[in-house]
Amino acid sequence: MAERIFIAEDDDSIRELLRCTLESFGYTVSDFADGQALLDQIEPACLPDLVILDIMMPVKDGLQTLSELRQREETRDLPAIMVTAKDAEIDKVRGLDLGADDYITKPFGILELSSRVKAVLRRSARGGRPAQVIQIGDIVLDSGKVVVYQGKQELELTNKEFKLLSLLMRNCGIALPREEILNKVWGYDYIGETRTLDMHIRSLRQKLGDDAETPRYIKTVRSVGYKFMEPSRTAGGDGA
Structure with missing residues (x-):
């Protein structure tokens, strides 16, 4: 990564x-x-x-x-x-x-x-800085082993879901535009509809036990895209 x-x-x-x-x-x-x-x-x-x-x-x-x-x-x-x-x-x-x-x-x-x-x-x-493992809340993403854990449970993610979650977690707190997410996860020559992104976000939320109305992790930023937040920081803000 x-x-x-x-x-x-x-x-x-x-x-x-x-x-x-x-x-x-x-x-x-x-x-x-x-x-x-x-x-x-x-x-x-x-x-x-x-x-x-x-x-x-x-x-x-x-x-x-x-x-x-x-x-x-x-x-x-x-x-x-x-x-x-x-x-x-x-x-x-x-x-x-x-x-x-x-x-x-x-x-x-x-x-x-x-x-x-x-x-x-x-x-x-x-100097020992971790480069492959990210932990936010109870979610641990290991890009070296290509696995994601929520608590002690390993989540079964598709390749695109893993790449999408990795991109969001590595930019946690930053609102990523939909076009940027599509480019970086699906490639610059990707010409599919942005509904594909929405479907993957919905699937990720389901696997994380996230509620679209009151999300703990993945928030929709209106007119922009999505951002990943620490659970303690998701109250209020941009809206779901």
Whole structure:
């Protein structure tokens, strides 16, 4: 299963370049226009494998964002790469002192970015960060063994149901557009009706014991798509 990367970058063109480049290398990417937006999407039960933070951003800059990540228990060891247009030594020192794992200065090459991301992810894997097993509430998904447990019971899922659940869980708390889900689970050349997605969501809900009216896990986000939530956080919100 692809590693999950969060990007915070206020420049739309650079953020799009980062996202498209990393997705082309097989990573799952979520991007944000400032550090606070990224922090708001951090779910303790479903952390990204890496964050990439631009230093100069509105609302909350990269150094402030990194500082807050390092203060939180669940993200204290979350791998982070700092990105900035500045070449001042003091910015590098401040980032590294706050716990950044690496530093890259704009403009940068695609191969350099890929190399640095791979290196940081390799180091974090040696540090024992789980990459294949996700647990949210009583649901455990093991992408290595391709199994899902709810409590002690193994759920019988189809291949598409497993891929759909994995995508939702790895992006827990984030509303995924229907088109994005169809593209990533069924493929970019998929031309079927979106009703196929609704049918698989309905089947997943049944197997999870989820109620569409008052869901514990999979919520419908009107006019957008679906998102997976921790059970304690499903009360209220977007509606079913």
